[in-house]
Amino acid sequence: MTTTDMATTTPDAAAGPPRLTRLAFHSPLSETRADALVQRLTRTTPATVLDIGCGWGELMLRVLAATPNATGTGIDINADDVARARRNAADRGLQERAEFVEESATKTTRGPADLVLCTGASQALTTAEPPGHTPEALSELRRLVTDNGRVLLGEGFWQRIPTPAELEGMWPGAAATDHHDLATLLDLAVAAGFRPEWTETANLDEWEEFESAYQADVEVWLAQNPGHPLAAETRDRLDRHRAQWMSYRGVLGLAYLTLVPAL
Numbered sequence: 001m002t003t004t005d006m007a008t009t010t011p012d013a014a015a016g017p018p019r020l021t022r023l024a025f026h027s028p029l030s031e032t033r034a035d036a037l038v039q040r041l042t043r044t045t046p047a048t049v050l051d052i053g054c055g056w057g058e059l060m061l062r063v064l065a066a067t068p069n070a071t072g073t074g075i076d077i078n079a080d081d082v083a084r085a086r087r088n089a090a091d092r093g094l095q096e097r098a099e100f101v102e103e104s105a106t107k108t109t110r111g112p113a114d115l116v117l118c119t120g121a122s123q124a125l126t127t128a129e130p131p132g133h134t135p136e137a138l139s140e141l142r143r144l145v146t147d148n149g150r151v152l153l154g155e156g157f158w159q160r161i162p163t164p165a166e167l168e169g170m171w172p173g174a175a176a177t178d179h180h181d182l183a184t185l186l187d188l189a190v191a192a193g194f195r196p197e198w199t200e201t202a203n204l205d206e207w208e209e210f211e212s213a214y215q216a217d218v219e220v221w222l223a224q225n226p227g228h229p230l231a232a233e234t235r236d237r238l239d240r241h242r243a244q245w246m247s248y249r250g251v252l253g254l255a256y257l258t259l260v261p262a263l
């Protein structure tokens with residue numbers, strides 16, 4: 001296929017593969033669970049919201065839409081995601097109440113806030129290596145939330161201990177110590193000064209939707225642009241990620257813990 005052919009068949013092929021355009025959230029989270037979370041997290045009418053590792057801040061924007069007097073700050077190091085968050089805030093008329101900053105959340109001086117969101121992003125709060133990163137992130141979350149506030153922690157856990165073969169297929173250097181089981185995760189939250197108000201975990205449907213949507217736009221792009229200069233590396237990336245997902249499917253869990261500070 002020549003460059004001219006590519007331009008004819010797919011006008012924007014030169015732009016390269018799309019990125020995460022089919023995901024509503026950058027985590028395995030269904031619309032049903034998101035609605036329930038927003039309802040629960042806004043029961044206490046938070047005035048301030050802090051979203052750690054916010055990505056494009058979809059959950060925080062929904063919380064702000066449901067809490068008309070609240071203001072929120074989302075923190076992320078990914079410039080593309082921060083730009084998407086700002087665009088979405090403007091599209092929904094929330095730009096006066098939603099601030100998105102491109103910076104690291106490690107040792108952040110922002111907060112404390114009445115509601116702290118941290119889903120799939122505890123690594124943003126600590127430089128500690130697993131398994132020490134979870135207690136350190138929880139201690140940071142306790143520092144960042146007001147005494148009568150709430151924390152939503154979306155954190156990985158092992159649904160069962162992975163076999164050596166499964167670990168071998170996961171992310172580079174994956175180890176059984178990378179995560180805790182759910183009971184230990186809850187114990188760590190309690191040890192950090194919280195009580196668990198609500199405990200829920202992403203189900204297989206949410207994982208499959210998330211992992212499919214994670215790759216779907218790029219898979220379609222690759223299928224339609226086999227001659228693109230980025231096709232080979234894109235194919236490698238997709239194949240690698242699919243193999244990893246097939247190794248952690250049903251083994252890696254994602255817990256959504258609504259935590260209340262213990263006074």
Ligand SMILES: C[S@@+](CC[C@H](N)C(=O)[O-])C[C@H]1O[C@@H](n2cnc3c(N)ncnc32)[C@H](O)[C@@H]1O
Nearest residue numbers: 026027053054055076077104105119120121124
């Ligand atoms: C799996 S995504 C989750 C995004 C979002 N919380 C959600 O659930 O849709 C993890 C996010 O953490 C961000 N992140 C990683 N390290 C960070 C750091 N040190 N400071 C701020 N954000 C960080 C990444 O850029 C990424 O957007």
